[in-house]
Amino acid sequence: MKRKEFLQRLLVxxxxxxxxxxxLLTACKKEVLKKRTALTEKDIPLLDEIGETIIPTTKxxxxxxxxxxxxxxxxxxxxxxxxxxQHTFLVxxxxxxxxxxxxxxxxxxxxxxxxxxxxxQHFFEMFKDLTVSGYFTSEIGATQARRYLPIPGKYIGxxxxxxxxxxxxx
Amino acid sequence: xxxNTKGKEDHTYDAIVIGSGISGGWxxxxxxxxxxxxxxLERGRNVEHxxxxxxxxxxPWEIPHRGAIPYKMKEExxxxxxxxxxxEETKHFFVKDKEHPYIQTKPFDWIxxxxxxxxxxxxxxxxxxxxxVDFEANAKEGIAIDWPIRYKDLAxxxxxxxxxxxxxxxxxxLPQIPDGEFLPPMEMNCLxxxxxxxxxxxxxxxxxxISRTANLSVRHLDRGPCQYRDLCYRxxxxxxxxxxxxxxxxxxxxxxNLTMRPFSIVHSIIxxxxxxxxxGVRVIDTNTKESTEFYAKIIxxxxxxxxxxxxxxxxxxxxxPNGLGNDSGELGHNLMDHNYNARVTGEYEGFxxxxxxxxxxxxxxxxxxRNFDKxxxxxxxxxxxxxxxxxxxxxxxxxxxxxxKEDSTTLGPWRFGLTGMxxxxxYHENRITLSxxxxxxxGIPLLTIDAEYKENERNxxxxxxxxxxxxxxKAKFKNIKITPMDRNMGLNIHEMGTARMGRDAKTSVLNGNxxxxxxxxxxxxxxxxxxxxxxxxxxxxxxxxxxxxVAFAVSELKKGNL
Numbered sequence: 001m002k003r004k005e006f007l008q009r010l011l012v013x014x015x016x017x018x019x020x021x022x023x024l025l026t027a028c029k030k031e032v033l034k035k036r037t038a039l040t041e042k043d044i045p046l047l048d049e050i051g052e053t054i055i056p057t058t059k060x061x062x063x064x065x066x067x068x069x070x071x072x073x074x075x076x077x078x079x080x081x082x083x084x085x086q087h088t089f090l091v092x093x094x095x096x097x098x099x100x101x102x103x104x105x106x107x108x109x110x111x112x113x114x115x116x117x118x119x120x121q122h123f124f125e126m127f128k129d130l131t132v133s134g135y136f137t138s139e140i141g142a143t144q145a146r147r148y149l150p151i152p153g154k155y156i157g158x159x160x161x162x163x164x165x166x167x168x169x170x
Numbered sequence: 171x172x173x174n175t176k177g178k179e180d181h182t183y184d185a186i187v188i189g190s191g192i193s194g195g196w197x198x199x200x201x202x203x204x205x206x207x208x209x210x211l212e213r214g215r216n217v218e219h220x221x222x223x224x225x226x227x228x229x230p231w232e233i234p235h236r237g238a239i240p241y242k243m244k245e246e247x248x249x250x251x252x253x254x255x256x257x258e259e260t261k262h263f264f265v266k267d268k269e270h271p272y273i274q275t276k277p278f279d280w281i282x283x284x285x286x287x288x289x290x291x292x293x294x295x296x297x298x299x300x301x302x303v304d305f306e307a308n309a310k311e312g313i314a315i316d317w318p319i320r321y322k323d324l325a326x327x328x329x330x331x332x333x334x335x336x337x338x339x340x341x342x343x344l345p346q347i348p349d350g351e352f353l354p355p356m357e358m359n360c361l362x363x364x365x366x367x368x369x370x371x372x373x374x375x376x377x378x379x380i381s382r383t384a385n386l387s388v389r390h391l392d393r394g395p396c397q398y399r400d401l402c403y404r405x406x407x408x409x410x411x412x413x414x415x416x417x418x419x420x421x422x423x424x425x426x427n428l429t430m431r432p433f434s435i436v437h438s439i440i441x442x443x444x445x446x447x448x449x450g451v452r453v454i455d456t457n458t459k460e461s462t463e464f465y466a467k468i469i470x471x472x473x474x475x476x477x478x479x480x481x482x483x484x485x486x487x488x489x490x491p492n493g494l495g496n497d498s499g500e501l502g503h504n505l506m507d508h509n510y511n512a513r514v515t516g517e518y519e520g521f522x523x524x525x526x527x528x529x530x531x532x533x534x535x536x537x538x539x540r541n542f543d544k545x546x547x548x549x550x551x552x553x554x555x556x557x558x559x560x561x562x563x564x565x566x567x568x569x570x571x572x573x574x575k576e577d578s579t580t581l582g583p584w585r586f587g588l589t590g591m592x593x594x595x596x597y598h599e600n601r602i603t604l605s606x607x608x609x610x611x612x613g614i615p616l617l618t619i620d621a622e623y624k625e626n627e628r629n630x631x632x633x634x635x636x637x638x639x640x641x642x643x644k645a646k647f648k649n650i651k652i653t654p655m656d657r658n659m660g661l662n663i664h665e666m667g668t669a670r671m672g673r674d675a676k677t678s679v680l681n682g683n684x685x686x687x688x689x690x691x692x693x694x695x696x697x698x699x700x701x702x703x704x705x706x707x708x709x710x711x712x713x714x715x716x717x718x719x720v721a722f723a724v725s726e727l728k729k730g731n732l
Contacts, residue, residue, distance in 0.1 A: 054570050055578075063575070072236075079240040110571050117570065128570065132578065136564075137230040145579050146564070150229060152398040155528035157357030162523070167564045167581045170230060170400075170529065 030087065034094045039077050039086070044070035046093065046102060053109040054131040061145050064131050067138035073130045085126075092123030142169035178465065183209045183429065186451055186466040188436045188481065191288025193696040193712040194472030195414025195422075196331065200720035201470070202427040206727075209464060210422075211434040211453060213473075214284030217263075217291065219415040223405030225259040233259050252661055253281045255292045260403045263292050273605055275620035279660040280476060286432055287415040288474065289663070290709075292403045295384040295411050296557070297337050297710035298347040298535060299328050303542060304704035311551055314504060314596040317701045318673045318682030321348070327714035334421075335412040335713065336390035338532075339382030346538045347382070347706065354387045355380045359526040361518055361560035361584045362534045368645035375539040376641065381557070383532035384412035384710075393417060400529035411531070433457055435612055439469065439485040439494050439692060447691045447732070448494075454612045467732060468691050468723050472716070475697035476602060479668040480617050482679070482686070482694070483604050495669070495679045495686035502603055504596035504667040505621045506703040509554075511655040512590030512634035516647030517583045518560075525562060525581065533559035536588070538705055540633065550629040554592035554705050556638065560584055586647065590634030593705040594659075595626050596667055621659050664708055666700035684719040691732040695719045 036043065051069030077089050096102075099112060116124045135141040142148040146169035184206035187197045194210065201208040216222070230236055237257045244251045247267045256264050265282035272280055283289040302321040309316035325348070332351040340355035358366065358380055366378040385402070386394030386409075396410035409416040422428040433456040440450045440463065450465035471478045479502055483493040493501045539545055540553035562584050567577030600621035608616040623631075635652055642650045672678020675687035680699050686692040695716040697708060704711075726732045 055575050056571055058572060058575060061575075075234060076238070079242075080235055080238045082241055113570055128574075132574075133236070136578065137236040139229070139231045142230060145575065148229075149528070150399070152528035155356055155398045155526070155530040157359040157363070157526055158524050159527050160523060161525035161581060165525070165581070166579050167562070168527075168529075 031091045031094075033087070033090050035097050036090060036093070039074055039090065039093075041074065043093065044074060046070070046096065047073045049102060049109065050096070050113070050127050051131040051135070053106065053113050054128055055135045056106070062140050064135045067135050067140040069131055069134050069138070072134035072138070076130055076134070088122060089126055092120070092126060095120060095123060136169060181450075181463060182465040183207045184466060185209075185468040185470065186211065186464055187470045187472060188451065189213075189288060189472035189474060189478070189696070190286045190414055190419065190430070191283070191472065191474060191696070192290040192293065192414060192709050193716045194288065194470070195290060195418035196713050196716040197470040197472055197693075197695065197720055198422040198428060199418040200717055201468070201724070202422040202425040204720070204724045205425075205427065206468070206724065207427050207429075208422070209429040209431055209466070210419075211436055211451070211464070212286050212288075212430065212432045213435040213456060214286065214288075214432060216430070216432045217285045217287050217405075217415055219409065219413075219420065220405070220407050223407060224262070226401065226404045226407045228259060228404075249279050250281060252279055252657075253663070255294075255403045257403070260292060263403075263405075270610060272616055273608065273618040275618060276622045277658040278619040278621055279658045280619065280665070281661065281663045282474070286419070286430065287413055290413040291405055291415060293413075293709060294707065295402065296532065296535070296707040297332075297335075297339075297382045297384050298537075298555075298706040299350055299382075300324070300704045300706055300711055301346045301348055303346060304702065304706075307552060308596075308702050313551070313702075314598075315670070315672045315677045315701060318671050318678075323682075324711070324714050324718065327718040328710065331710065331713040331717050334391065335384050335417060335710075336386045336393065337382050337384055337710070338387040340380055342377065342379045342537075344377055344379070344537050346542055347379075347535070350382065352382065353390060356383070356385075356387055356530050356532060358534060359560055360521050360524045361586060362558075364518070364521070365560070365586060365645055366534070369536070369641060372641070372644045373539075375543060375545060377537045377539075378558075379535050379537065381532045381535040385531050386410055391417075396531060398528035398530060400531045402531050435614070436473065436481055437461070437484065437612070437614060438481065439471075439689070440465075441485065441487045441489065441494060441689060443487065443489045446489075446688060448689050454614075456612070459612060467727060469693070470716075470720070470723075471692065471694045472696045475665045475668060476617060476619070478694055478696050478698040479602060480604065480614070482669060484614060490688065494692065495688055497675045497687060498672075498677050498679065500598075500670060500677065501679050502668050503598050503601045504670055504701075505600040505602060505619070506594045506596055506664075506666045506700065507621075507659045508662045508664045508703060508705065509592035509594055509623055509627045509631055510589055510662045511631050511657055512592070512638065513587065513653040513655050514635060514638035514642065514650065515585060515587045515653065516642040516650040517585050518645075518647050519583065521584055533557055540630075547633070550626050550633065551595065552593040552626070552630070552705070554590050554630060554634050556588045556590055556634075558586060558588040560586040586642070588638045588642075590631065590638065591662075591705050591707075592627060592630045592634060594623065594703050596670070596702055597621075597624060600667075602668055619660070623659055664697070664703070666697040666703050666708060669694050669698040670701045671699050672701065683722045684715060690726075691723075693719050693723055
């Protein structure tokens, strides 16, 4: 299975929970880390900005930053990624640092990540997967961007769906 | 071991039940309700209904890794991590790999739940009855040995357990999954309904039904109803599904006849050669490792398939040097599971203006059609069913920024997934044995598992994939994908056999009433008793077999035959 297809399937099949595809994200040669050897709380502002660029605040619904995406990424990378995957993630952050990502305005950030999506997909997909999985399982993402029924109480097999109705969060 | 008379009296009950999972819970309920003072010996901790479901009401964002198992835990638990239900919010119900190791001669994933309630807390709750064809198959095909019972022997007991457990379902009139005592069925969604109709139009033998499921569609015996949260694996605070904890053990407790003893591993059965009966069991305290004994007139072994047989194998005497009831040499042999290595998905263009509401805790079931009725297959015996469901998720998007957010909050197309569930034949060489040199933390030999799918299972698997693709194509599904599956035997958690029922002591371990040959006050009624595997999820059948065996045991006891 191709990597992209695999990731696509993850997003389709998983109802928001990120399954880290071990081995798939580690194909690149080990690069030397520049700024950090581990992800810490100091990195949360950077992670928040990555997330906010991928899922921004819009008119009605707050974006990934408000959903505390940085803290989520920190927990996931530190606790759920393999050492190789963590390394790749940190190299990806180095690339952002090298390009003064935090100093860019939001348009420039978006432009930069779009370029990364093409040129350095292995970093970008990690950022995106984490943002999407974290955002839509956050309270904001689940209850505002999608619809969340904690206790549905009943199951109805067929209800009308009008264009614009949000999908269920879970 | 010195046990004084007073101590012996304190340790004597009418009945002992070993294990408190789905079948042990039933044994306890039935024995207690028939007036027998019963002790249930459970190797794990106590899990009290509702109180001990710590994650039951958590929102997704309240779970630190939103359900993902941390890397270190995965690395330390390569076996249990393969189980779909092992997640951050359910992990406390699963035995970690190191806690009870075993030896794999060939790859076999043994998924275990050691606690009061056992795996009945995290089971998938699908409860199709077996049909006549399943009990007749071995005899008709000359495979292994004949079942000593037929569907008609079990039918009233299916009804009996269904009435108490609460099974939602529809009376579909299909002999391969006979109708039972159902609570109202759950609904199909519109794509499932469409697929059901398409199958009826395209074939004369493909019947899609809503799965019969041990979730309460209405309130039942002070339990439930199901709230359609689909969080069953965490334990249900509404008692919305059947488990030992929510149903059978409280019923047993209500009689005043139940003693529950957690942290009690049964080391072996004590056998008296003069009376040709078991007198009791040797128990090791999980924590202190102290040994003690309990005595009873009747012993029910419900320790889960592999552990029940391990216990019989570890119960040696000069009469039974190779394990209790093992005159046949069949103890440990004929291990089965199901084969779920066929997964096909498809998309459907249409019903864009339809959706569903609530999270149904079950799916649809495509009843067996191979080697059934007029269908005859050349390159495999028996048959398979499909589990399936249709759903819609948000659009997958390659965009980022506003467009990604927009796409991810827009509903995508309908998708349908089918998973084949294939019967496995009982092969003598698929077996478990006791390790000769390795023991667990309590000094009990480790189990060695040597089992594999064979040609029949693999040929059937190919047919499952082929028929699923064909059924989707004929129903005009698009983007049909085959997901390669490589699940080891065991991972389907339907391990069965190794102490099979039969018609004589030369070829089986148990008789038609689940009595151990040569130790007639010992009964084994969990998955180890199975003589073949059918393709239905097996737990309901264990429940029915258990209730039937208890009725027989107590009647024999009253007649003075035990």
